[in-house]
Amino acid sequence: MDTIDLSRPTDEAVFAAMEPREPGDFANHATPLIRNCWYACARAGEIGRTPLARKLLGVDVALFRTEAGAPVAMRNRCPHRSFPLARGKLSGDRLVCGYHGMEFGPDGVCAHMPALSQTPATATVQTFPVVDRGPLTWICLTLRIVPPGISPASCRSRAISITIMLPCRAVSGSTRM
């Protein structure tokens, strides 16, 4: 199987790796996950002013809402000492790390670091596109850009049809009962 540079995957490389090598092949542990798409991550009512931890496609995510009610999704890992941010608390629209108190805005940028007057530009947490649609909240775990032309709204009305070719071995003969 071809290897993929996961630090810089192209759509072509990912889809090429997903092609079955033999008729009847299925995905296995080496098949890349499809990140550049929308997934339901919670019921909309589950996300509130108490940070919620979720693991989605192997990524630990912290979910919460701003004071205005907008959903926010960021990696559940403080860039300082890797404390899970969902175990912190909210102060206004900032998520405060429960370990040493660094504060991150909804954009993932550190807005306050205790004991420092200036925050380093590298003190940021990765955030993910997240939206409410109907009773669910949707997240896109892309490492790059929001998938063009794809939104939870269009996913809702899109029907997916899959044809799977399974190997079949016919056994001839007769049995007596």
Ligand code: FES
């Ligand atoms: S681990 Fe988060 S501020 Fe130190």
